Amino acid sequence: xxxxxxxxxxxxxxxxxxxxxxxxxxxxxxxxxxxxxxxxxxxxx
Numbered sequence: 001x002x003x004x005x006x007x008x009x010x011x012x013x014x015x016x017x018x019x020x021x022x023x024x025x026x027x028x029x030x031x032x033x034x035x036x037x038x039x040x041x042x043x044x045x
Contacts, residue, residue: 015039 016039020027027035 012039
């Protein structure tokens, strides 16, 4: 996927990667889409 000029997708992927390393079971339970939505909400605040 193309990077946006804000670099937000890169930040989002970075956050997802870190969460996945620290709390893999949490990510598996919630599902990746749910985690993405949560991360996006945090970034939008």
